[in-house]
Amino acid sequence: xxxxxxxxxxxxxxxxxxxxxxxxxxDRALTDDTPxxxxxxxxxxxxxxxxYFVEEDRQGNRYPVxxxxxxxxxxxxxxxxxxxxxxxxxxxxxxxxxLWLTGVDAAFxxxxxxxxxxxxxxxxxxxxxxxxVRVQRAGASEPIMTHILADHGYAVARESRxxxxxxxxDAPSALVERMRKATVVLRADPE
Numbered sequence: 001x002x003x004x005x006x007x008x009x010x011x012x013x014x015x016x017x018x019x020x021x022x023x024x025x026x027d028r029a030l031t032d033d034t035p036x037x038x039x040x041x042x043x044x045x046x047x048x049x050x051x052y053f054v055e056e057d058r059q060g061n062r063y064p065v066x067x068x069x070x071x072x073x074x075x076x077x078x079x080x081x082x083x084x085x086x087x088x089x090x091x092x093x094x095x096x097x098x099l100w101l102t103g104v105d106a107a108f109x110x111x112x113x114x115x116x117x118x119x120x121x122x123x124x125x126x127x128x129x130x131x132x133v134r135v136q137r138a139g140a141s142e143p144i145m146t147h148i149l150a151d152h153g154y155a156v157a158r159e160s161r162x163x164x165x166x167x168x169x170d171a172p173s174a175l176v177e178r179m180r181k182a183t184v185v186l187r188a189d190p191e
Contacts, residue, residue: 025139096129
């Protein structure tokens with residue numbers, strides 16, 4: 001069962017994101033306590049309050065990006081229980097949305113919750129316009145996510161050292177062409 005995410009869900013989302021980062025499903029830097037990570041979680045909180053995440057372009061200019069989010073609860077949930085999964089979308093250029101961040105609490109994996117979460121997320125208004133998904137190659141859940149996305153019509157369109165970029169089979173042709181021509185930007189390794 002999905003509900004709109006709000007700032008009260010931030011502790012549960014932070015815990016799931018940090019757990020996912022430790023296993024490689026998200027940027028591993030999200031486990032650290034650095035100014036950049038604190039800014040990320042502050043921006044995530046803002047997104048949960050306003051529906052907009054603050055991005056920064058290559059020139060350092062900040063701008064808001066639509067970022068609707070949802071939390072997932074099992075059907076037999078009690079009111080006091082935190083969510084066991086989440087999904088956040090982010091506006092993707094002029095092409096709708098990217099399924100940006102998603103995860104299921106490790107204690108609840110292996111019981112069909114990931115499959116149910118993705119199906120529910122893709123049925124939302126943002127999900128129906130989610131043409132693209134990025135998956136971290138290092139994540140333990142990458143093979144499972146690849147399989148679930150394939151069941152929903154997504155296929156790998158680009159690969160980098162760290163990520164797989166999926167496009168849905170009914171993505172607009174302009175997006176397909178843009179994705180095909182885009183330069184893969186590799187981050188510099190930390191010194």
